[in-house]
Each structure stands twice: as structure tokens, then as C-alpha cells.
Amino acid sequence: MNWKITLRFIITITIVNMMVLLLVFSSLNYFLYGQYTLSRNARDTNEIYSTPMGAEEFASDFLQFIEFKDDNxxxxxxxxxxxxxxxxxVQILxxxxxEVYSDLKPDNxxxxYSPVEIVHAYKYNGVIGDSSIFIxxxxxxDLKYSYIIGLPYDLVARYIIYFNFSKIFKSYKQAIFVTLFSTLFITILISYLFGKKLTNPxxxxINGIKILASGDYNVYYPEKGIYKDICSSINNLSLKLKENKMEKENLNKIRENWIENFCHDVKTPLSSMKGYGEILLDDNYISSNEEKDNYLKIILEKTDYIENLLNDLKLTYKLQNSLIPLKRQKVNLNDFMVEIIVNILNHPLYENRKVNFSYKENPVFIDLDTHLFSRAINNLVYNALIHNTKDTIIDISTSNDNGVCILIEDNGMGIPKEKLNHLFDRNYNDKLFKENKKGSGRGMIISKEVIEAHGGTIQVTSQLGQGTKITIVL
Known part of the structure; x- marks a missing residue:
């Protein structure tokens, strides 16, 4: 794989370099031997100096401007x-x-001119004035005339190069071969070094992608150089895959915990139901119909508990994995809280309990899933009622200072510190939170999951003998 990429890169660069070399040679050749047209360029501007051959051709074509009057x-x-x-x-000889005619010629x-003087002036620049001579x-x-054209040698100059044509023609094959070979060798060498620098990263x-494909997501590349964006994308991909792997592991752990908790929570009531069922089937243990009805009532309560447990475990699982779409609607939070409190106080067991409600602002509008959120608040308030004495005062308030805030405070017994630390722990096993007649013992967990699903937070502080304070911020 590595050599294939390097070889393709070398071939590509070599072809490009050879094309550039040919283009340079063609441009140089055109510059040295480019065409010149007197009828267009010379009449318009100093275009005769655009190529070295232009001045020579200008002098050769200048005869069209020489006229004869009376043979002069x-x-x-x-x-x-x-x-x-x-x-x-110009001079005409x-x-x-x-000299038989001249115009604009220098003083010297x-x-x-003798033949030698003409050859000398033609061969060397600056012999006559600051001019290069063209003839x-x-x-x-039947008469022949020579004319001399002088042009500034700072614009066009003549230099003579001597060749040994016999040696050139004898060794031209070797020269072409050496030139092409050396050019090709240098091009390949430069291409290899440059390509190696480009292809190593x-x-x-590519190796990092293979590592990711193997399931190892600990890949990181410094985000610099020409592959900066690609390295950044691979690092982001590695991070995302690592997060997905952790989420998958957490999901598997949640499932395992769900099954473990379910088995643990169901084991005790199932044992009771099994025991009472065996008693009911054995006539030797049943002394009266009243005792039989009592056992059946216990079995029914255990059945209700298991049903509630299943529903709560299913709900917490869905909330933890965002499987329940929230059906939000804009509500007045104060009116919403009043309705919940009224429904609680209408319960026969709590109609004489002291639950106060106050607010700083009215109305306070917020988007809520009213069904889920009312369940969360109900769980929190019922906990305060169930686990405290009847003379406990519960104060509920709302504010809108730094976000929407709901406070639920009581002056009850409080929660021990060791239990407070495990209040939202799914694996904590305590009679205070589990298997009571009002539910599955997972009310606090469900409340926390519902509040977090709404983008909020819940915090519980408590001291023994001084009560408990629950702060919800949305």
C-alpha cells in the first residue's frame, strides 16, 4: 500500500515536472527565436526589442523604406x-x-568603411556610438548598396558563441541521453523526497483508520500540517467512537442492573405470594374464611406492588435512555402546582395535613410534559407526607430569579446522611425507600429522571430533626 501510493505520486510529479520543463524550453525558444512582423510591431512601438531576432529581421526588412530618386x-x-x-x-553605402546617405547617425x-571595419563594427557592440550594428x-x-542600421545596444546586443560542430554531432546522442537521464534522475529524486514527506503522514x-476499524479507539494525531483537517476529523471520530463505546457499555450495565434490581425486588413479594398460596391450598392451615380472605388480600397487595415495580422500572429505563419523547406544552407553573397540591389534599389520608404554597411572580410560564412532571412532583410531596409525622408542615414555593425554581421544604424528621447520599442510587437497598404500600420505592429516582429529561436539576439537603429541603431548577 505504502509503495503504491509513493510510486503513483512519483510518476505524477515526474510527468508534471517534464511538462513544465517542456513548457519552459518552449517559452525560452519562442523568446530567443520568436517571430517578428515589421508591418505591425515596428510601426506601433518598440516591439522590435521583444525578441533578439526582431532587430535582425527589422534591419533585413528596412529596405522597403529605401527609395531612389534620380538614382540617389x-x-x-x-x-x-x-x-x-x-x-x-541609418547609413547607406x-x-x-x-556614405551616400545618412540620418540620425552618431557623431563618431x-x-x-573598409570591409574589415564593417565586420568589426558588426561583430562587436559599441564600436560606433552606443549602438549594435545590423547590415x-x-x-x-545594376548597382548594389549596403545600408547600416544602428540600434541602442542596451536594448539589443549581439554576443558570439563558438561551437565545434564536428564534436557536437559526434556526441549529440550521448549529450541528449545524459541531459534527459540527469533531468529524469533529479526529478525522481526530488519527487521521492517531497512525496515521502507528504505521504508519511x-x-x-491510514494506519489510524485501521486501528479504529479493529475496535481500538485510542487514536490521536497532532492537528497540524497539510493534513490538519483530516487529523482533526479522525480525532473527532475516535472521540465519538469512544463515547459510543462507553454509552453502549453503560447501556449494557443499565440493562444488567435493571434485570438484577428487578429480580431482587420481585424475589421477596414472590416468596410471600408463593408461601401464602401454598397455605391456601393446604386445608390443614386454614382455620376460617376470615383468615383465608386475609391471605388473599396480602397476595393481592403483593401483586399490586410487583405491577407498580414493573411500571416504574420500565419508566426509569426509558427515561435514562431518552426513549420517551416529551410532550411539552406551555403552562402557568403556579396554576400547575396549585392543581397538584389540591389533588393531594383531596386524598382522604392527607386532607388534614399542612401543605402551604407561595410564589414570587405570577404567571411563570414554562414548557412541561404535564403528565410526567406532575408525577415527579407528586412523588416528592408524597414522600414528605408519608415519612413524616402528621403535624409536619410542608412549604412549596416557586420563583423566577435565576431560572425557574421550585422549593419543597418540610420541618420533619430529616434524612440520615448515609441515606441522603444514596437517595437516588438505584442499587441502594433500604426499607425506607423500598416496598411500601404507596408504590415501588423508586419515586425519588423517577422524579430525578423526569426533571433531568426536562433539562433541570434536583438537589436534596437535610438534617436530622430539622427537616428536608428539595430544590428544583429548570
Whole structure:
């Protein structure tokens, strides 16, 4: 896998580099030997200097501006204008090298040239003024004339390179081979080093994905470099998979606890039901119909307890795993609390109990699942009634200072510290919270799950002999 990626990268980079190299050579060749058109460029601007061959071709084509009047050569006004634009000058020589016409020439330009002087001036820059010399020839009848075009050598210059063509042609194959081989070797070497730097982090990322696929989610990569975003995504994926694994383990643990708690909670009432059932089947143990009815009543109570237990365990399981969609509706919390309190005081067992309600603001609107939330409040208030004496005063209040707050306070017996710490513990086994005639003993757990499902918190503080305070913040 690693070598496949590296090899593909090297081939790609090599092809790209060779194409760039060809493009550079083509551009250089065009710059050195590019085409020049006098009729367009020279008349418009100094475009004859755009390529080295432009000046040579300009001089060669300049003969179109040379005219003969009475067999005397001269340059047209258009030609002179072009020379002025390009900072050039012109001399026309007869067959013996004497000047017969000139314009714009420098002061040190001679009026007669020997063949050697012409060759010398043509070969070297700056011999005549600050000019590079270009030569052309024109005929008029049977007479031949030479003309010299001078152009500034700071814009166009001539340099001579000497070649040994016999050696060049003998070794051109070797030269081409060496050039191509060295270029290819350097390109592959650079591509390999550069590709290795790019692909090494990629190999680590691929290896990290394999590790994640194997179930090991302890993968982390520094989020830097060109693969910063990919490393960040893998780190997030690793974190998410780790969280999902923990959630799955917690879910399995909850299921195990649910089954364990169910078996434990059902074991005692089932044993009682079994014992009383065996007594009812044995005529030797039944002394009267009244005793029989009493046993049947106990069995019925145990059945109700198991039914309540099943319903409460099912509800807590669903709340813990967000399996119950909340049917929220906007309610006036004060009116909602009044309705709950009235229903509690209408119960025959609690109609003479002291339950007070007060509020700071009215109305206080909030979105609640009224069915679930009323059950949570009922559980908390009933606990205060059941586990305290009849003269206990329960004060309930609402406020809207820093979030919606509900306080349920009593001046009853209070809760011991060791029991207070386990108030919402599903695995805590205590007669105070379990198997009473009013429910399954899981009222506090259900209340906490309902409040947290609404995005709220519940806190319980208590001192023995001074009462208990429950604070709900939504």
C-alpha cells in the first residue's frame, strides 16, 4: 500500500515536472527565436526589442523604406519616423564603402568603411556610438548598396558563441541521453523526497483508520500540517467512537442492573405470594374464611406492588435512555402546582395535613410534559407526607430569579446522611425507600429522571430533626 501510493505520486510529479520543463524550453525558444512582423510591431512601438531576432529581421526588412530618386538613395519619412521611435539611425553605402546617405547617425560614425571595419563594427557592440550594428543590402538597376542600421545596444546586443560542430554531432546522442537521464534522475529524486514527506503522514492516517476499524479507539494525531483537517476529523471520530463505546457499555450495565434490581425486588413479594398460596391450598392451615380472605388480600397487595415495580422500572429505563419523547406544552407553573397540591389534599389520608404554597411572580410560564412532571412532583410531596409525622408542615414555593425554581421544604424528621447520599442510587437497598404500600420505592429516582429529561436539576439537603429541603431548577 505504502509503495503504491509513493510510486503513483512519483510518476505524477515526474510527468508534471517534464511538462513544465517542456513548457519552459518552449517559452525560452519562442523568446530567443520568436517571430517578428515589421508591418505591425515596428510601426506601433518598440516591439522590435521583444525578441533578439526582431532587430535582425527589422534591419533585413528596412529596405522597403529605401527609395531612389534620380538614382540617389534616401529613406522615406515613414522609415525615419520608425527609426526615431526605436532610437535608431541609418547609413547607406555605395559599392566602395562610401556614405551616400545618412540620418540620425552618431557623431563618431565614419563616412567610409573598409570591409574589415564593417565586420568589426558588426561583430562587436559599441564600436560606433552606443549602438549594435545590423547590415542589409539593396539593388538599384545594376548597382548594389549596403545600408547600416544602428540600434541602442542596451536594448539589443549581439554576443558570439563558438561551437565545434564536428564534436557536437559526434556526441549529440550521448549529450541528449545524459541531459534527459540527469533531468529524469533529479526529478525522481526530488519527487521521492517531497512525496515521502507528504505521504508519511498519510500512511499514519491510514494506519489510524485501521486501528479504529479493529475496535481500538485510542487514536490521536497532532492537528497540524497539510493534513490538519483530516487529523482533526479522525480525532473527532475516535472521540465519538469512544463515547459510543462507553454509552453502549453503560447501556449494557443499565440493562444488567435493571434485570438484577428487578429480580431482587420481585424475589421477596414472590416468596410471600408463593408461601401464602401454598397455605391456601393446604386445608390443614386454614382455620376460617376470615383468615383465608386475609391471605388473599396480602397476595393481592403483593401483586399490586410487583405491577407498580414493573411500571416504574420500565419508566426509569426509558427515561435514562431518552426513549420517551416529551410532550411539552406551555403552562402557568403556579396554576400547575396549585392543581397538584389540591389533588393531594383531596386524598382522604392527607386532607388534614399542612401543605402551604407561595410564589414570587405570577404567571411563570414554562414548557412541561404535564403528565410526567406532575408525577415527579407528586412523588416528592408524597414522600414528605408519608415519612413524616402528621403535624409536619410542608412549604412549596416557586420563583423566577435565576431560572425557574421550585422549593419543597418540610420541618420533619430529616434524612440520615448515609441515606441522603444514596437517595437516588438505584442499587441502594433500604426499607425506607423500598416496598411500601404507596408504590415501588423508586419515586425519588423517577422524579430525578423526569426533571433531568426536562433539562433541570434536583438537589436534596437535610438534617436530622430539622427537616428536608428539595430544590428544583429548570
Amino acid at each position: 538613395p534616401n529613406v522615406s519619412e515613414e522609415g525615419i519616423e520608425i527609426l526615431k521611435k526605436n532610437n535608431g539611425w 555605395d559599392n566602395n564603402g562610401y 560614425a565614419p563616412t567610409h 542589409g543590402m539593396i539593388k538599384n538597376n 498519510l500512511f499514519k492516517i
